[in-house]
Amino acid sequence: MVNSEAKTPRERYRAQVQAEIKERAWEQIATAGASALSLNAIAKQMGMSGPALYRYFAGRDELITELVRDAYRSLADTFAATVRTGSDVTALAHALRTWALDDPHRYFLVYGTPVPGYHAPDDITAIAREIMAPLLDACARLPEDRPATPFDEYLEEHRDWAEGHPAPAAVLHRALTFWTRLHGALSLELAGHFTGLGFDPARFFAAELHELTGSPE
């Protein structure tokens, strides 16, 4: 998070303050959500006046964009670290769930309700695809024991997003459903739509995962 490559003392100071701002911002987001993020409050917490923060971030939007970027980055790193241990798609799913439960607001910063005027910068969409890569790899290692569906064929002709990944369309399809189904279960759980329903969200998540991989529960 902190750029320790900085040479001059000024750059190091700047990087450190910038990092502390982000840290406070994450605390605020974790407790009250992104919409309640207040530059003023952060400044006050850090013992300086409001406008001082504008030396470090052009405004609230830029700070949030930075946080969104960090959130994406964090998930991408988590996935990369998981796959580096030779883990399968199940481990990836649990890594996702752990990452999400670890800080639900961070999850919603990535996959939650979009801000209307906002469009993610290119480097963020690049990280989004970087997240996809380990998922595709893991899905490619799964046994292909399912009959090809019409959507598989369609996907074969619309596989731009795989960016040259050699996996067959059935694998792409599996990765896609992995993403959307686990997001469906996870986001509703995190948003509290399962509370009071009497069943354990973890078990439902596991059930969805098992149906995804085809392995017995």
Add this chain to the structure above:
Amino acid sequence: MVNSEAKTPRERYRAQVQAEIKERAWEQIATAGASALSLNAIAKQMGMSGPALYRYFAGRDELITELVRDAYRSLADTFAATVRTGSDVTALAHALRTWALDDPHRYFLVYGTPVPGYHAPDDITAIAREIMAPLLDACARLPEDRPATPFDEYLEEHRDWAEGHPAPAAVLHRALTFWTRLHGALSLELAGHFTGLGFDPARFFAAELHELTGSPE
């Protein structure tokens, strides 16, 4: 939406103003999202000063709660109307998608990122369950051609949320996955996570639906 049952002229006027406030609020939400909803701006649009709105809503939170309630109500009515025509689970799914695409912000008001301090009143959770009923009915009419899973058995012992619905656990499971999977596909589509990926979200939605019902694509 408008309470035309009002007796006195004052009540009718009041109901009408209240309805117009909500209408303007929906416009604002549609263009700038719920977080950008401004009572002041609504008042100015309606040609009156800010504090006047407090005669109609106790505050911003109450207005948003009302809008959330209306959104739930709208979805429940849409489902009820769909099921009244003797439609199956497929029609229900398309009704959901149409309803969501019709006003994405309304969808996110119901199923999107939760507001941190906010807890839905009882009558809203009641509508949420009211939404579940037609879905359970439709799923019960589907042929049961799948082997029972361990999660089915687990669900049999945790079926409080079905509220006395006679459907077997397999049906509950199906309704649950219907909900979460379609939400997963839909919410990612609405949030723009599929843009630039090259495939048609409608086709993916259809593919998920077909896998859900077991019918050929």
Add this chain to the structure above:
DNA sequence: TCACCATAGTTAGAGGTTATCACTGAAGTT
């Protein structure tokens, strides 16, 4: 018809926010 009163809408203001501006003072550089 007239007086009354409940209520819609007003202005003023407290306290919060983002953000810009001109300025000060200190740190690093030459």
Add this chain to the structure above:
DNA sequence: AACTTCAGTGATAACCTCTAACTATGGTGA
């Protein structure tokens, strides 16, 4: 030692929510 760069300041504008006190008006009971 002089100079330049830049972090942080207070003042200010323009918003926001929400409260309080006041005015004006339309419906209603005597």
